[in-house]
Amino acid sequence: MFKTIKGKLIFVVIFSVICIIITSILVMYKRIDIKYDNSEEISKIEETKANESTNEKGIDLKGKYNQNDLKIIEKRVTKERVEITYFQIDGLKDQKIQDKINKEIEIEALNGYKENIDLDKVVNASISLYVTANFSNILSFSSYSWGKINDDSDDLINVQKGFTYDLNTGNLIKLEDLFTTNAPITEILRKSAYYGFVSNRAEMNLSGDLQVNDYGNIEEDVADFIEQYKNGKITDFYCTPSAIMIVYDEIYIPVSFEEWADYINIYNKYLSSESLYKSNNIGYKNLYTLTDRTLNDFYYYTNYQNEKNYFIEISVLWDEDNSSDFEKQLVSNKIKDIEREVSDLKVKANQDTNNFYILNYYIEINGFFEQSLDENLVSVTEWGNYYDMTIHDFETTIEPIIIKYDRSANEGGGIPEYVYNFTDVLKIEPQRLTEYYNIETGEKVVV
Secondary structure, eight states: OOOSHHHHHHHHHHHHHHHHHHHHHHHHHTTOOOOOOOHHHHHHHHHHGGGOOGGGOOOOTTOEEOBOOOEEEEEEEEETTEEEEEEEEEOBSOHHHHHHHHHHHHHHHHHGGGGTOOGGGOSEEEEEEEEEEEETTEEEEEEEEEEEOOTTSOOEEEEEEEEEEETTTTEEOOGGGGBOTTOOHHHHHHHHHHHHHHHHHHHHHHHTSOSSOOGGGHHHHHHHHHHHHHTTOOOOEEEOSSEEEEEETTEEEEEETTTTGGGBOTTTTTOOSSOOBSOSSSSOOSEETTOOOGGGGGOSEEEEEEOSSEEEEEEEEOOOTTOOHHHHHHHHHHHHHHHHHHHHHHHHHHHOTTEEEEEEEEEEEEEEEETTTTEEEEEEEEEEEEEEEEHHHIIIIIHHHHHHHHHHTTTTSSOOOOOOOOHHHHSOOOEEEEEEEETTTOOEEOO
16 A cells, blocks of 8 residues: 555554544543433334344444455655645446546545645645545545644644545445434434543643643533534544544544444445455455454565464564565565465364364564674564464453454554464463574574
8 A cells, every 4th residue: 555665654653643542532431421311312213223124233342344355556646835645446346436436535635625725824735545444345534634834833734534435336424324223323422522522621631732621611512513413514524443533623523333332333234245346355354343454554464364263363574675685585485484384274274173273473574784793684573373272262262362452453553463462361372583694694693
């Protein structure tokens, strides 16, 4: 997806900020209890519950989902004082729908910022469109624009917008479409708005932006938000695998999928009986619900397979740019070894269907200059292990550990390593080994 290091850095900074915002807000969620008269919604629920269809199911918190088999192609445009990074999609069978979506993405990238940023009043501007959800036949992305007012201050104009598409039709999805027919939408939005406002004020106080902040007007802010929703004015949002992020008055109001799992249909509603895609091997398959693999684009190689009686999670982190021929050969051999080991494990799993097998490794390869030896070296660090157990033990003790780790993997904002620690259960811990090689000779060295 990313052709340049700069593109990667811009994306990871923006994505990290979003992850931290979502995490900090969700920590507060369950502490909030808002009471109000919802008799009208209860009546509506009773009337519509009988009509709930198969694609109107809520989220199975122990379930799995598939990413879409779409290629996300990065585009960059520089004009006047504006730098624009956006994307196009490729892989839909229906070319008309694909062209429609790509055209609308391009229009937003090249022109959407003009509503809020006057180039005559800023010294430069940057616009970034990035995918936040690409699964279950929906595509969601955020458009983030900022303009620096002048060179003598840090004042910025910040604008964020969200878009979510139904890939079956190429049409934008409305906020209410993401809820089941029996969902108490007003209650969900009221509580979500309340804790969104509380979190925003807490962040502003901690950052020093406000000396004293009165939380007493939050109820009024929530009431205004709900009134705007009822008037059809809450339309700006994007989705992640764990939340709907409503952009409202320069703050985020996240609707937590975990909190409202029974009423969110995003993983089911837009599924189709036939595949929408030309290929079937691009997106990850059988990911656990509420887990996000957006940052996996930074890995050079990944192998994720989550099947009936085996689980494979292997990732290789390596920057190919400016690497030596020795490094390239080393990485190529390492990947061949990985795929041979994966193949052997799958044969074993197919022969013994009563047991469950896990292959889990994180591998990092770095070239560097070692002053003490006056040599250019390559370090290869492998961290992980092989495990086997009964299927029952996997489902009852190991799988919950994997799910918990995966759902929190992006909270710190860095690139997750996806090494699982089952020591408390299996009494076997992940093994770490680092080896060093001389780039010129290929010989192992001791550092």
